Amino acid sequence: MENNVKTMMLGTGVAIPPKTLTNQDLEKIVDTSDEWIRERTGMQVRHIVDDETQNSDLSAQAAKQALKDADMDAEEIDTLIVATVTGDVTFPATACYVQDKIGAVNAAAFDIQAACSGFLFGLSIADGFVGTGKSKNVLVIGCELLTRIVDWKDRSTCVLFGDAAGAAVLGPANGDGRGILGTFMKTDGRLAHLLCMPGGGTRYPAQVAISENLNTLKMRGPEVFRAAVTAMGDAAAHILETAGLTVDDVDLLIPHQANKRIIDATVRRMKIPPEKVYINVHEYGNTSSASIPVALNEAKEKGLLKPGDVCVMVAFGGGFTWGSVAVRM
Ligand SMILES: CC(C)(COP(=O)(O)OP(=O)(O)OC[C@H]1O[C@@H](n2cnc3c(N)ncnc32)[C@H](O)[C@@H]1OP(=O)(O)O)[C@@H](O)C(=O)NCCC(=O)NCCS
Incomplete structure (x- = not known):
């Protein structure tokens, strides 16, 4: 089985907004309680972006960290995928803005939408691209600014979501079974x-x-x-x-x-x-x-x-x- 491994994970990175929103904060916004949220969801804190930060900012931050972890320059990425349902604009793809912000000038950049499964769908595409030789190095980013699209009057949804980005760099496997x-x-x-x-x-x-x-x-x-x-x-x-x-x-x-x-x-x-x-x-x-x-x-x-x-x-x-x-x- 391991001889079939074609794609390796070379680095990972994240971007977490510093500002937080606790269950106690939410008690002041909607009719809810810390106890209800903990019991039904396990949640206590979320991180939320400030008004100036865009998806592409968080995505770029996570991407830079993943590239550093992989010891790779942005120019070496030939495919850049952002998985998101909360992109900067309806079009073009958020991946285009990320490409510009990190200088991945040699990449084809596009978004995919698979909601919370998006990052894993992205890894699956990356594995296919690297495995067939279509791509060498793929950057996959999962990023959401869900606090921008929740209804802050709906207690059944607004308590559940936070903002963050995570990224991974994928490249050809080296034959040692990892990947x-x-x-x-x-x-x-x-x-x-x-x-x-x-x-x-x-x-x-x-x-x-x-x-x-x-x-x-x-x-x-x-x-x-x-x-x-x-x-x-x-x-x-x-x-x-x-x-x-x-x-x-x-x-x-x-x-x-x-x-x-x-x-x-x-x-x-x-x-x-x-x-x-x-x-x-x-x-x-x-x-x-x-x-x-x-x-x-x-x-x-x-x-x-x-x-x-x-x-x-x-x-x-x-x-x-x-x-x-x-x-x-
Ligand atoms: C949203 C979720 C936590 C609600 O829990 P639940 O046990 O199903 O609760 P219900 O929706 O049946 O609501 C039960 C009661 O709690 C109330 N309620 C809903 N949100 C509340 C909140 N934040 N605080 C207090 N009460 C709340 C409802 O109004 C309802 O009151 P009622 O019985 O008087 O009508 C749960 O359904 C869930 O986790 N669903 C999956 C969500 C998810 O994972 N989404 C992301 C997919 S990627």
């Missing part, structure tokens, strides 16, 4: 209505969207919860099979940090020891496509992922999308 062991992506568009921002596109152009309050994130929470538990289980089962792994082979599971209860249900389904599961949802809230790369970088920094360790990442998100990636670090 991407498998990827899995899936979508069920029949569930698109469960989690979306209806306004701002061609269906409800900006002016209509504003007058009908459609320019904010809408979510059917309990239905998303049920779909998420099924999707996470499916993503976990597929990646173990695709990568030829058992649960015992996994050194660290990084689930999308949407809700502690969804993570707990996934852990029970996978029958993986809880000490092998990385959780930081209490510190960041749900940062969508940034959640997994932020956790990955943090786990590396804490020494929880050493060279040779197997890390499995699983995510679900609006679309409905779900996916997973296994990597030997």
Whole structure:
């Protein structure tokens, strides 16, 4: 299996806005309580951007850190992918602004939209591009400014989300067995209505969207919860099979940090020891496509992922999308 490894993870980086929003802060904005939020979600704090910061700023910051970690110049990147649902503008792609900000002058740059599964979809594309020789070095960024699109009057959604960016640099494997062991992506568009921002596109152009309050994130929470538990289980089962792994082979599971209860249900389904599961949802809230790369970088920094360790990442998100990636670090 390891001889099939074509793509290696060369570096990671993050950008976390310094400003925080606690459950106590939220108690002053909507009718909620620290107790309710902790019990239902596990969240305590989120990081939020100031008014001046754009997606491309956070993305560029995370990208520069990942390039430094990979000991690589921006000019060496030939493909730059930003996974986001909260880009700077409707078009062009946020990746274009990031390319300019980091000086990745030799890259083809584009965005992908797979909501909270975006970073893993990006890794899957990168693996395909590097594996076929279409690309040499790919920069994948997951970045969201979700606090710009939540409805601050809707207590069922505004307490859940935060802002952040995470990035990874991928390049050709060196033959020692380290790198991407498998990827899995899936979508069920029949569930698109469960989690979306209806306004701002061609269906409800900006002016209509504003007058009908459609320019904010809408979510059917309990239905998303049920779909998420099924999707996470499916993503976990597929990646173990695709990568030829058992649960015992996994050194660290990084689930999308949407809700502690969804993570707990996934852990029970996978029958993986809880000490092998990385959780930081209490510190960041749900940062969508940034959640997994932020956790990955943090786990590396804490020494929880050493060279040779197997890390499995699983995510679900609006679309409905779900996916997973296994990597030997
Ligand atoms: C959003 C979520 C935490 C809500 O928890 P829940 O147990 O399903 O709660 P419900 O939506 O059934 O609401 C239960 C009650 O809590 C209330 N409530 C909702 N948000 C609240 C808040 N922030 N504070 C206090 N009460 C709240 C509801 O109004 C409802 O009150 P009612 O019974 O008087 O009508 C949960 O559904 C969830 O996590 N869903 C998945 C969300 C997710 O992961 N999204 C991201 C996908 S990437």
